[in-house]
Amino acid sequence: MSYPDMMRAAIKKVEETRKKRLDETFSMLSPEEKKELLENFHPDYRDDAFREVKVGANKGQSLPHEVVDILEARSRIDPDSFSLDVDREVDVLVIGGGGGGSSAALIADALGAEVLQVTKLRMGDANTMMAQGGIQIADKENDSPAIHFLDVMGGGGFANKPDLVKALVMDAPEVGKWLEDLGYMFDKEEDGRMVTRHGGGTSRKRMHSARDYSGAEIMRTLRDEVQNREVPTIEFLPAVELLLTEEGSCQGAVLYDLETEEYMVIRAKTVILATGGFGRIHVSGFPTTNHYGATADGLVMAYRAGANLLFMDSTQFHPTGAAFPEQIVGLLITEKVRGLGAQLVNNEGEQFVYPLETRDAEASAIIRECEDRGRGIETPTGMKGVWLDSPMIDQIHGKGTLKKELPAMFRQFDRFDIDITEDPILIYPTLHYQNGGVEIDASCETRVKNLFVAGETSGGVHGKNRLMGNSLLDVLVFGRRAGRAAAERVREVKFGKLSLDHVKDYNRGLEEGGVETDRVSPMLLPDYSAEGSF
Amino acid sequence: MGDGMVTIYLMGKAYSVPENLTIMKAMEYSGFQLKRGCGCRGGFCGACATVYRIKGDYRVQEGLACQTVVEEDMYLSMIPFYPAIKKKYDIEELEPETNVLRQLYPEINRCLGCNTCTRSCPQELEVMDYMNAAIRGDIEKVANLSFDCIMCGLCASRCPAELVQHNVAILARRIYGKYILPKARHLAERVREIEDGRIEKEVDELIAKDREGLEKLYNERDIEGE
Ligand SMILES: Cc1cc2nc3c(=O)[nH]c(=O)nc-3n(C[C@H](O)[C@H](O)[C@H](O)COP(=O)(O)OP(=O)(O)OC[C@H]3O[C@@H](n4cnc5c(N)ncnc54)[C@H](O)[C@@H]3O)c2cc1C
Ligand code: SF4
Numbered sequence: 001m002s003y004p005d006m007m008r009a010a011i012k013k014v015e016e017t018r019k020k021r022l023d024e025t026f027s028m029l030s031p032e033e034k035k036e037l038l039e040n041f042h043p044d045y046r047d048d049a050f051r052e053v054k055v056g057a058n059k060g061q062s063l064p065h066e067v068v069d070i071l072e073a074r075s076r077i078d079p080d081s082f083s084l085d086v087d088r089e090v091d092v093l094v095i096g097g098g099g100g101g102s103s104a105a106l107i108a109d110a111l112g113a114e115v116l117q118v119t120k121l122r123m124g125d126a127n128t129m130m131a132q133g134g135i136q137i138a139d140k141e142n143d144s145p146a147i148h149f150l151d152v153m154g155g156g157g158f159a160n161k162p163d164l165v166k167a168l169v170m171d172a173p174e175v176g177k178w179l180e181d182l183g184y185m186f187d188k189e190e191d192g193r194m195v196t197r198h199g200g201g202t203s204r205k206r207m208h209s210a211r212d213y214s215g216a217e218i219m220r221t222l223r224d225e226v227q228n229r230e231v232p233t234i235e236f237l238p239a240v241e242l243l244l245t246e247e248g249s250c251q252g253a254v255l256y257d258l259e260t261e262e263y264m265v266i267r268a269k270t271v272i273l274a275t276g277g278f279g280r281i282h283v284s285g286f287p288t289t290n291h292y293g294a295t296a297d298g299l300v301m302a303y304r305a306g307a308n309l310l311f312m313d314s315t316q317f318h319p320t321g322a323a324f325p326e327q328i329v330g331l332l333i334t335e336k337v338r339g340l341g342a343q344l345v346n347n348e349g350e351q352f353v354y355p356l357e358t359r360d361a362e363a364s365a366i367i368r369e370c371e372d373r374g375r376g377i378e379t380p381t382g383m384k385g386v387w388l389d390s391p392m393i394d395q396i397h398g399k400g401t402l403k404k405e406l407p408a409m410f411r412q413f414d415r416f417d418i419d420i421t422e423d424p425i426l427i428y429p430t431l432h433y434q435n436g437g438v439e440i441d442a443s444c445e446t447r448v449k450n451l452f453v454a455g456e457t458s459g460g461v462h463g464k465n466r467l468m469g470n471s472l473l474d475v476l477v478f479g480r481r482a483g484r485a486a487a488e489r490v491r492e493v494k495f496g497k498l499s500l501d502h503v504k505d506y507n508r509g510l511e512e513g514g515v516e517t518d519r520v521s522p523m524l525l526p527d528y529s530a531e532g533s534f
Numbered sequence: 535m536g537d538g539m540v541t542i543y544l545m546g547k548a549y550s551v552p553e554n555l556t557i558m559k560a561m562e563y564s565g566f567q568l569k570r571g572c573g574c575r576g577g578f579c580g581a582c583a584t585v586y587r588i589k590g591d592y593r594v595q596e597g598l599a600c601q602t603v604v605e606e607d608m609y610l611s612m613i614p615f616y617p618a619i620k621k622k623y624d625i626e627e628l629e630p631e632t633n634v635l636r637q638l639y640p641e642i643n644r645c646l647g648c649n650t651c652t653r654s655c656p657q658e659l660e661v662m663d664y665m666n667a668a669i670r671g672d673i674e675k676v677a678n679l680s681f682d683c684i685m686c687g688l689c690a691s692r693c694p695a696e697l698v699q700h701n702v703a704i705l706a707r708r709i710y711g712k713y714i715l716p717k718a719r720h721l722a723e724r725v726r727e728i729e730d731g732r733i734e735k736e737v738d739e740l741i742a743k744d745r746e747g748l749e750k751l752y753n754e755r756d757i758e759g760e
């Protein structure tokens with residue numbers, strides 16, 4: 001599966017100009033140029049990609065069609081006939097088997113609560129497993145939580161909720177210590193000092209890592225610990241609806257066994273939702289870096305239960321997703337490739353953007369190059385992309401650098417007979433992160449009493465744009481906070497009568513809003529058997 | 535053949551699929567909506583362990599469904615779950631001694647040195663070497679050699695001595711990370727500063743600022759050099 005002839009010709013151009021480009025620096029965008037670029041080419045600014053949502057707490061707000069589609073949809077269960085006979089009672093129900101859910105489960109369990117953790121796929125089939133770059137922690141002498149605070153706020157366009165950002169940066173060192181004590185293999189110097197690097201938008205080198213498996217190392221460590229502590233977990237058992245009491249506080253969920261196709265009713269004193277992001281709803285038709293189960297289920301369930309959403313109008317596109325070979329379209333090509341000196345090059349073999357602009361600007365420039373200027377390179381399946389000139393890395397830093405610094409990436413392409421030390425990588429922006437989500441307070445509680453949300457499902461902490469390394473931190477900080485708050489709340493809660501009235505109300509809202517649809521949500525699994533896959 | 539299609543056999547049943555697809559996408563192309571055996575779709579989670587054999591060849595090969603391209607006359611089956619043993623332990627109670635791996639997994643001494651595990655690893659790890667290191671009690675070596683393990687379980691599923699390489703490996707990595715790698719002193723110090731209440735004030739002062747003030751500070755902040 002090496003490059004076909006039609007692409008080989010284009011690669012020639014890249015090779016021809018490589019030598020010249022080695023000492024060429026493309027100028028950075030001025031603030032005005034950047035603004036214009038974003039407004040014209042960033043998918044967040046495309047009016048035709050949005051419509052008004054007609055139901056629920058964010059009624060009247062303009063959101064991407066794909067988000068509105070899953071919000072304006074019917075429940076998987078019929079609230080009028082569904083039997084709410086309780087199958088199992090617990091203190092804390094944790095929904096989600098990623099970093100957020102697992103840290104919440106561990107903390108709630110350690111505080112003595114009776115926990116049940118359920119997840120849609122296997123434990124650890126989650127975005128957390130896929131993070132490569134690292135986690136931000138302000139622990140060096142020249143750094144501080146206050147400096148970190150400023151970076152997060154600036155990165156998020158100052159729209160972030162300050163109390164959440166404070167929690168994020170102040171808890172970060174403790175989270176680092178927790179990981180270290182659990183046996184996380186941080187990249188360290190001989191004497192134990194953390195090896196730290198810059199990431200987009202950091203003013204200090206604060207990115208901590210575990211080679212290029214930073215997230216996998218978190219996920220497998222937490223999963224191992226959940227197993228060691230014997231926290232009850234059930235896999236392939238997604239939640240499909242939350243349960244409220246007649247007084248409106250959350251007391252459980254309806255679960256659905258993916259294999260037996262049976263429903264199960266769990267009554268819980270508190271509920272933690274940590275179902276992750278929305279990459280697999282493919283906003284504006286983009287491919288995604290996200291795992292198979294990233295279908296925004298938690299967002300839908302919380303919204304139907306009355307919670308409100310923040311910043312769901314902003315989506316993070318990663319500028320460099322694989323565009324070839326077809327098998328890995330959308331897969332993340334880490335920022336580090338550009339960090340090590342690889343330039344972005346069009347079909348003429350020319351640079352067209354400074355390689356380390358912010359993600360939104362970088363992505364917009366690539367979209368402009370392909371869609372507007374017609375300088376993209378086409379693949380056999382008709383997808384367009386531009387080159388990321390990876391062979392430059394060894395030319396700049398010496399032979400062997402790429403393989404040493406980016407082993408996962410090298411392996412990834414080598415499987416398809418593409419040697420990225422010799423040939424460039426074809427890339428196009430890919431849907432990467434859900435910037436917004438369910439509004440929470442600093443203890444992760446939502447507008448719905450006793451419903452806690454943590455991780456990528458929540459919104460507010462990153463404002464309108466998350467910086468790399470702050471979401472692994474987010475899931476651990478707020479996962480732990482949710483675990484603690486939910487476990488402590490247990491003592492105050494008395495079981496009430498379970499009800500699905502909120503679903504009935506929501507259906508009425510759909511009718512009142514004039515929404516006629518037979519769409520059903522949460523989606524649970526994307527269906528690639530019909531339309532061909534991403 | 536020749537029309538860009540190949541015939542593959544999913545659990546024994548024939549399907550015609552485009553030749554460039556991964557096994558995972560070929561299954562979807564054939565009409566399956568995957569429930570098990572599909573996680574990250576990018577070679578990171580180990581959910582999609584698959585064994586296959588090409589017609590006429592006696593050898594059974596291993597791969598990740600999301601990373602392996604289909605071939606003509608490929609007979610395949612996923613192993614989405616493998617009943618591997620996983621020992622429970624309290625990481626706080628362990629000692630980083632040479633016999634700790636063998637105490638929890640005494641069966642590792644049964645290794646036959648057949649190298650099947652190394653041959654079956656989709657991450658191309660030196661699995662047998664790390665198992666040998668485990669038997670010797672060289673925790674550091676196990677941790678480093680196994681670092682890229684995605685815990686797909688393919689090695690374990692093929693091991694004639696019925697060992698659980700990946701579970702031995704994660705135990706070694708956690709012991710290494712916790713007890714053998716030196717602690718980061720600056721991290722502990724920062725945690726202490728926060729506990730002593732020495733940090734909160736600085737953050738609260740920033741919160742008290744209006745947007746303009748904050749923006750000014752942000753735009754003027756100094757940036758650590760490379
Ligand atoms: C390729 C990639 C690279 C990244 N790199 C970085 C990085 O370098 N640094 C960084 O900080 N961040 C990075 N991120 C972002 C970060 O990894 C995620 O934002 C974070 O891990 C999300 O954690 P989570 O626990 O909220 O969700 P996830 O880890 O996605 O976990 C969600 C869990 O919920 C389960 N679930 C979903 N729906 C249901 C349901 N209905 N019922 C029950 N369970 C359900 C899922 O199966 C999954 O187990 C990256 C993300 C990706 C995709
Ligand atoms: S497959 Fe099993 S017996 Fe063979 S070398 Fe590996 S661990 Fe030893």
Ligand code: SF4
Pocket residue numbers: 580654655656657658659661682683684685686687688689690699700
């Ligand atoms: S060592 Fe075993 S479990 Fe780990 S990646 Fe290799 S085959 Fe899979």
Ligand code: FES
Pocket residue numbers: 571572573574575576577578579580581582598599600601
């Ligand atoms: S689906 Fe995760 S490794 Fe294949």
